[in-house]
Amino acid sequence: MNAVRAIGRSTLDLVRSAGAVAIFAGRGIGAAVSPPFFLRQLRRQVWMIGYTSLPAVGLTAVFTGAALALNIYTGGGRFNAEQIMPQIVALGITRELGPVLAALMLAGRVSAAIAAEIGAMRATEQIDALQTLSVDPYRYTIAPRLTAAVLALPLLTVVADIIGIAGGWLVSTATLNFNGQVYVHNTWSFLTSGDVTSGLIKAAVFGFIVALMGCYHGFFASGGARGVGRATTNAVVSAYILVFASDYVMTSLLR
Amino acid sequence: MTPEPQTVQPSPPTPTATATRGLTPKLHLQGVTKTFGARRVLDGVDIAVAPGRSLVIIGASGQGKSVTLKIAVGLMRPDQGQVMVDGEDVTGMDASDRARRSPRFGMLFQGAALFDSMRVWENVAFRLVIADKTPKREAKDRAIEALGRVGLTPEFAGLYPGELSGGMQKRVGLARAVVAHPDILFFDEPTTGLDPITSDVINNLIIEEVKRLGCTAISITHDMTSARKIGDEIAMLHGGRIVWRGDAKTIDDAENAYVRQFINGVAEGPITGDAGPVRGASRRPRVGAG
Numbered sequence: 102m103n104a105v106r107a108i109g110r111s112t113l114d115l116v117r118s119a120g121a122v123a124i125f126a127g128r129g130i131g132a133a134v135s136p137p138f139f140l141r142q143l144r145r146q147v148w149m150i151g152y153t154s155l156p157a158v159g160l161t162a163v164f165t166g167a168a169l170a171l172n173i174y175t176g177g178g179r180f181n182a183e184q185i186m187p188q189i190v191a192l193g194i195t196r197e198l199g200p201v202l203a204a205l206m207l208a209g210r211v212s213a214a215i216a217a218e219i220g221a222m223r224a225t226e227q228i229d230a231l232q233t234l235s236v237d238p239y240r241y242t243i244a245p246r247l248t249a250a251v252l253a254l255p256l257l258t259v260v261a262d263i264i265g266i267a268g269g270w271l272v273s274t275a276t277l278n279f280n281g282q283v284y285v286h287n288t289w290s291f292l293t294s295g296d297v298t299s300g301l302i303k304a305a306v307f308g309f310i311v312a313l314m315g316c317y318h319g320f321f322a323s324g325g326a327r328g329v330g331r332a333t334t335n336a337v338v339s340a341y342i343l344v345f346a347s348d349y350v351m352t353s354l355l356r
Numbered sequence: 357m358t359p360e361p362q363t364v365q366p367s368p369p370t371p372t373a374t375a376t377r378g379l380t381p382k383l384h385l386q387g388v389t390k391t392f393g394a395r396r397v398l399d400g401v402d403i404a405v406a407p408g409r410s411l412v413i414i415g416a417s418g419q420g421k422s423v424t425l426k427i428a429v430g431l432m433r434p435d436q437g438q439v440m441v442d443g444e445d446v447t448g449m450d451a452s453d454r455a456r457r458s459p460r461f462g463m464l465f466q467g468a469a470l471f472d473s474m475r476v477w478e479n480v481a482f483r484l485v486i487a488d489k490t491p492k493r494e495a496k497d498r499a500i501e502a503l504g505r506v507g508l509t510p511e512f513a514g515l516y517p518g519e520l521s522g523g524m525q526k527r528v529g530l531a532r533a534v535v536a537h538p539d540i541l542f543f544d545e546p547t548t549g550l551d552p553i554t555s556d557v558i559n560n561l562i563i564e565e566v567k568r569l570g571c572t573a574i575s576i577t578h579d580m581t582s583a584r585k586i587g588d589e590i591a592m593l594h595g596g597r598i599v600w601r602g603d604a605k606t607i608d609d610a611e612n613a614y615v616r617q618f619i620n621g622v623a624e625g626p627i628t629g630d631a632g633p634v635r636g637a638s639r640r641p642r643v644g645a646g
Contacts, residue, residue, distance in 0.1 A: 139486075225467055225469055225472075226465045226466070226467060226469035227469050227471055227472075229426075229431050229451070229465070230463070230465060230469035230470075230471070231452070232429075232430070232450060232452040233431075233451050233452075233455055233462070233463040234455065234486070235455035235456045235483055235486075235487035236483070238452075
């Protein structure tokens with residue numbers, strides 16, 4: 102009987118949390134698409150979320166592209182299909198690894214930072230202060246972060262795609278005796294615009310998820326420094342899980 | 357003419373009508389209740405403040421002073437009851453909506469709640485620039501002028517809040533609260549954590565600013581020196597209700613057992629220590645609240 106009660110309680114908690122996140126997201130989106138807009142805040146967040154994440158995303162992409170090339174070369178060799186390696190690398194990077202890796206980097210870096218920053222604002226009553234100063238905190242703190250992440254992650258993904266493919270090219274030409282020009286030609290002629298745009302659509306959704314989790318957990322942080330720490334952890338973990346879950350759903354839809 | 361001190365023990369009616377002397381109250385909390393989990397923190401708070409008066413709400417820790425203030429400002433919604441401003445029901449509005457309307461609100465937070473990523477003058481000018489769309493140059497001038505009124509020279513304007521002492525941060529918080537000429541000012545434990553001299557400086561600044569603006573002030577504190585100094589009237593909150601209210605000058609003559617124990621600061625009496633944790637009181641689950 103206790104097990105049934107526990108399952109029921111967990112289910113109710115899950116539904117309640119999902120509802121709370123959905124309402125929070127709705128308010129955030131509403132604030133993001135209707136005036137007034139805080140463009141200075143938006144610029145600052147695009148810089149923080151996008152530009153400062155470039156090194157981490159770039160390094161991850163180059164090593165992933167190189168490792169992917171080696172793995173596909175090894176696997177393809179079992180079927181005498183080494184020559185299709187550039188196409189598989191390009192497909193894997195643009196459709197899957199580029200957006201997912203950029204999102205995971207952002208989840209670790211940005212989601213945690215957003216949760217910590219907004220959580221600290223909550224703990225020190227800065228969120229309350231915004232309201233008493235006639236400013237809607239959803240417009241001032243949540244909307245710019247959501248918008249910035251939705252704009253920045255596709256751009257980061259384009260960078261990750263290019264650098265990831267370059268990583269594959271580098272290892273192929275330097276250690277696997279591929280011809281550089283042929284590699285580029287094969288990649289370019291194989292890729293379709295659908296491969297790239299499906300990755301970019303995924304990236305925009307991942308960006309929203311990552312920022313939303315950081316904002317949500319930070320906004321409702323309670324219990325001082327410990328609460329902020331808990332919010333940061335929850336933001337990162339939930340962002341990771343939701344990125345992977347939504348990746349599967351979108352991959353099914355965008356095949 | 358000052359209202360007669362009244363003892364309300366152990367239950368209502370509370371002395372709201374006499375406190376406003378027939379005027380429409382500037383702020384009126386009517387039958388406000390608030391429950392967190394199984395604990396009812398406010399149990400029918402009924403309190404009114406007349407225009408231009410300064411009311412200080414005192415009470416032991418955990419008795420609901422902060423919750424009362426948050427409900428009055430709009431940072432929290434009551435389970436039952438109404439919040440009226442100038443006779444208009446504003447219970448359903450959140451703080452940013454209330455602050456946008458006339459009469460204007462201003463608030464000094466316990467920890468000043470300054471935005472640590474902004475310079476001092478930007479903190480003070482925040483509302484002017486962001487909400488009132490005042491040109492930045494003019495807003496900066498007004499911010500520096502407000503800082504001057506609270507005793508901070510223009511050199512402080514370019515610093516960040518983290519570079520200031522607690523007392524200076526309170527001054528900046530006060531400048532931010534008054535710069536947009538509010539009609540109602542709220543003070544949340546304005547002297548907590550400050551030394552006696554700095555506390556007195558802050559008290560004097562509060563009195564000066566409230567007088568200069570001619571506004572209504574509502575403060576919560578458990579600092580009796582501060583309460584006597586800044587309040588025209590004092591109300592005591594205990595067990596979720598106002599148990600005493602009267603002129604600040606008469607509190608030392610009050611016969612109410614709760615007031616006697618509180619102002620004498622003794623352990624023996626009807627108040628039996630901290631009421632314990634209030635889960636959720638520091639957190640505002642706006643989600644779902646509309």
